[in-house]
Amino acid sequence: MHWLLFPILNLLVCFNNCISAFTLETRSQTHDESYYEYVPDRLQWNRAGEVCKQRSGTLATVSNKIEDQELTNFLKSLYITQPVWIARKVKTHLTSPSETQILEFNGRSETKHARLLHKFPSMDSVTVCTRLRFDLNCFGISTIFSYSIQSFINEFQLRANLIQGEPIQLALLVHGVHGRYQTAFDHDDSWHSVCVTWSQNGRWALFKHGLVVARGDGLNSSDSIGQDGHFIIGQEQDTYGGSFKKDESFSGSITDLHIWDRVLNSSEIYTMENECSPVSSGLVFKWSEASMEIEPSLTSLRGDSPCQGNITILATSLLDPLLDSLQNQTLSFKLFRSPQSDEDCGIFDPVTGNLAHANCDSFRGAVCQFKKEVLDVITVPKTQFFSILSKNPLTKLVIEELSVNTSQERNLTVLQQLSQAVLQMLEADGPNLLTSSDVLFLTQMIEIDLTALARSYSAGDDTAEVMVSIATNYVKAASVMLEPHMAMQWMGLTENGVSVEPFTIVKSIDNLTEALADMLAVEERGFTLSTRNIDVFVKWQKLSENSPSHVFKPSTIGSRSSSSGQDELLIPGTELQRIYTLGFEEVMLIHTHYSRLSEIVSEVDQPPLSHQEKGKRVLPGHLTSAVISASVRDTFKAQTIPVAVQYTLSSSHVVEYSQRVTPVCAFWNFSFMHNYTNSWSSDGCRVTFVGSGVTSCFCNHTTNFAVLMNYLESKWSPEEELILTKLTFIGSGASLCALVVTLMLFTVLDIPKSDRTSIHKNLFMSLICAQVILLCSGSAIHNKVACTLVAALLHLFFMAAFSWMLVEGLLLWSKVVAVNLNEDRHMKYYYLIGWGLPVLIVTITLASASGKYSADGHCWLSVQNGIIWGFAGPVIFIIMVNLMVLTRVVVITISTAKRRSIMLAMGTSPVEQAYEQMRAAVKAVLVLLPILGLTWLCGVLVPFSIVMAYIFVLLNSLQGLFIFLIYGVYNTEVRSTVNRIKERRKALNFSNCASSRPSSSVTSSRPVSYPLGSSPSQDEESTPTDNNSTNQGSGKEEEKTRGQLSMPSAPEGPENPLSQTSEGTHLHNKKPSLSEVEALPPSCSLHVPMELEFAASCFPRSPPPRKSYGLVYVD
Secondary structure, three states: OOOHHHHHHHHHHHHHHHHHHHHHHHOOOOOOOOOEEEEEEEHHHHHHHHHHHHHHOOOOOOOOOHHHHHHHHEEEEOOOHHHHHHHOOOOOOOOOEEEEEEEEOOOOOOOOOOOOOOOOEEEEEEEEEEEEEOOOOEEEEEEEEEEEEEOOEEEEEEEEEEOOOEEEEEEEEOOOOEEEEEEEEOOHHHHHHHHEEEEOOOEEEEEEOOOOEEEEOOOOOOOOOOEEEEEEOOOOOOOOOOOHHHEEEEOOOEEEEEEEEOOHHHHHHHHHHHHHOOOOOOOOEOOOOEEEEEEEOOOEEEEEEOHHHHHHHHHHHHHHHHHHHHHHHHOOOOOOOOOOOOOOOEEEEOOEEEEEEEEOOOOEEEEEEEEEEOOOOOOOOOOHHHHHHHHOOOOHHHHHHHHOHHHHHHHHHHHHHHHHHHHHHHHHOHHHHHHHHHHHHHHHHHHHHHHHHHHHHOHHHHHHHHHHHHHHHHHHHHHOOOHHHHHHHOOOEEOOOOOEEEEHHHHHHHHHHHHHHHHHHOOOOEEEEOOOOEEEEEEEOOOOOOOOOOOOHHHOOOOOOOOHHOOOEEHHHHHHHHHOOOOOOOOEEEEEEOOOHHHHHHHOOOOOOHHHHHOEEEEEEOOOOOOEEEEEEOOHHHHHHHOOEEEEEEEEEEEEOOOOEEEEEEEEOOOOOOOOOOOOEOOOEEEEOOOOOOOOEEOOOOOOOEEEEEOOOOOHHHHHHHHHHHHHHHHHHHHHHOOOOOOOOOOHHHOOHHHHHHHHHHHEEEEEEEEEHHHHHHHHHHEEEEEEEEHHHHHHHHHHHHHHHHHHHHHHHHHHHHOOOOOOOHHHHHHHHHHHHHHHHHHHHHHHHOOOOOOOOOOEEOEEEEEEHHHHHHHHHHHHHHHHHHHHHHHHHHHHHHHHHHHHHHOOOOHHHHHHHHHHHHHHHHHHHHHHHHHHHHHHHHOHHHHHHHHHHHHHOOOOHHHHHHHHOOOOHHHHHHHHHHHHHHHHHHHHHHHHHHHHHHHHHOOOOOOOOOOOHHHHHHHOOHHHHHHHHHHHHHHHHHOOOOOOOOOOOOEEEEEEEEEOOOEEEOOOOHHHHHHHOOOOEEEOOOOHHHHHOOOOOOOOOOOOOOOOEEE
């Protein structure tokens, strides 16, 4: 139906010509200048228009090629590359429909294909665009194209997955790595435009009809696309250039396939979709019949291009300029046009300089257009500052001349006198009187009057000297105005509501230095000035093919010593050589350096934070460095040449309460609308190095650069952090004491030596050293060398602790899973892992740290430059290994408990058996957790909850205490060794006591023990008369009975019980039979025990007696 518009267009064109004839003279008498401002916020078209109206402006209009060029230059000066909203839709470059070659794949086949007759180079990036129409009766996997090289078959493919009743899904395959299928478009009989992009960093994107469908990372980020391969359309290659499969072939139509050796951005793809013409930059293959080898059974025909955007664009391009022209006429005329069905609105692409359409509900930036109404005449403000100047006899005439003459009638001499008077006033007592209106007047004088006058004056010695004088006076005055204590007085809004801030002065100095450079370039001279707060450097430079890099160091042009001694800006020699090849032989290099802007901006930008906000809010980037600028000026055309730069700035003003700081390379963008965004931007800039208080950056353009700091505040309050710190120190102290006691138990006690105890001891020693250094690390924070040493020792011993935890896991696997009982030959490898591996890791980390091993503010590994991975990487590996070991051990424990419950308790219920298995599993986990280091797994959940932080601190700081309880207090070997020591001491005490008693004590009334079956009289008869022998026997007997309750013989009889109590144990004994007594050795005596562990010393266990008669003590 678009053809119906053409009769209307013809009528409107005639009507427009008639109106122009009547109004041409009137339009030439009007003078309307406008300027643009960029809105970076992503807004819908209607919302963007409202934003412009709120500031008394409108969305930018583009009705002719001049406005097109102005808007393009404006956006390029801001380095904006994405399409933006505008008020009108115009196409300045039109294309007409044309025929194209279409390949018809009628049904699946193992032969139909087309081969591109092009020798492809190795490509680090690639973009492939084509138009497709799928067969409605085809389902399953379908290969759109495949590219193979000799070393790798599946080098680059685009595949489709067709499922009945669902949209078509597309996936990219690069170097054998298959990406995920992404929903693209409906499976219908319509043509669809598809573009895929891929770069060597693994980043890919999928487009349909010029719009992004999906994008991602990690798709073969190591290799580039190989060269000299076979590019096949419609088939997958199972061998190099052949072996096609019918089941994976394409069925449908393909046309307009183009290949680029670079990644096309979204705006280029969108514009290409609208213009139906491929982008020429980077195009390595263009669709044509001559560039393909078509298999004979494949149908190839000529037909109209399926691109349908041309007719709509043609009608719009003719209609919109006409409406713009009609809108500017004196006649009131309105043309009503029905909206498009998809409600498209106008966008402008700054990369191509073209205009297109986009859905009005999509989100993007915008450009507002404003009329210049008050900048033609600048009047002297009626403030106290200029009132004092007007009363001074030396400056009275200057102020009167400024008040009478307009900006067109002023001259450089007046501006020179004004700058001199203002400087003298500021250096005297004027700073306390300066207001925002005064600063605005001075900056406007420089931006408008001086720039215009400098261009109108012919170059000469007098003119150049006047310009140098004005620049010197103004920069010195600006340095005084930018004193932090003074800036607080004049910053703010004027009476007319105009915002005046430090960068208002910065912008005026930029304009001043550009005008000065244009004038000094004729004489091939430069300009250098250093003040307290501002450094200016202007240099004439002749370029060549071998131009070296240019370095600007503010410290070399100023005599003052400051913290900005490390600040510098470098323009690489490759950039200067590049612009030389573009035809620029002589340029002016302009640099400025503002050393104390951070003190002013930080006081204004940082709002006061409440206690609750500090725990929740993420602060924006804050200026923490000086501001340094660079500009390469083409003085013949009076324009700035964009080049890439590298700069390094030191950061001194860092917020103390912030614990995590991320530097951001940024520049100040003067064209951002301040009411809707911060004027700092990081487009085209990236961080290249972060050192101790120093940040290096790379930017692909020139402007005023700085380093911002993003302060990521902790989610915990100071009270919570204090509690966590105290818990850490308390737990570490308790663990240290427990580990020392445990190590003493394993060292002092006579515990049987084994590989297991040796590994335990080494683990205890590494943990003890780590805990001691951790508790003492706070005293080394203020000494850089000591702090680095402490960080290295902490790294070493904590790494050693985890290495021995790994050895614990390996030993556990060997004993429980592999059931290897001979580990003597493996101990040397265990020592190598436990101590050799940590030394190796720490050495490599130190060598690769490049002087930035420890973090700022605490003695631990640095996080910003990735040094922390020298600890985190091995720890994660060890935890994963030990987790696997623990899982396997728990499985074996449960199966063992299950078999034991079946064998020993046949009558138990399934619930009781399950309980026994659960008890065994829980016991195994609790016992193994401390020595395997698995409590560190809680650290993953710490950022999500303060509760997990408490759990993590408690579990890890009390690791030593848990080890002491499990492997010290409740260790069977330790307990049995302690019991043996206790028995030995008891036996030794009895011996000492018996040997010290007199011989007459044998005949005392205290009960004594006799051999079984003997009476007192019998014992006396059998005792020798030798007194010495008697005394020795008595001493021995007393020694034997110490600590035991003697049990004398009783008359024979069935009713005579033998009862005695010892240490809470009540034993009922009766006299043994004569046969039992005769069976005993002659040296045994019957006693009641203090410890039950000696009960089996005399009575044999097989066959066991039915009832015990006491403890038999062996001489």
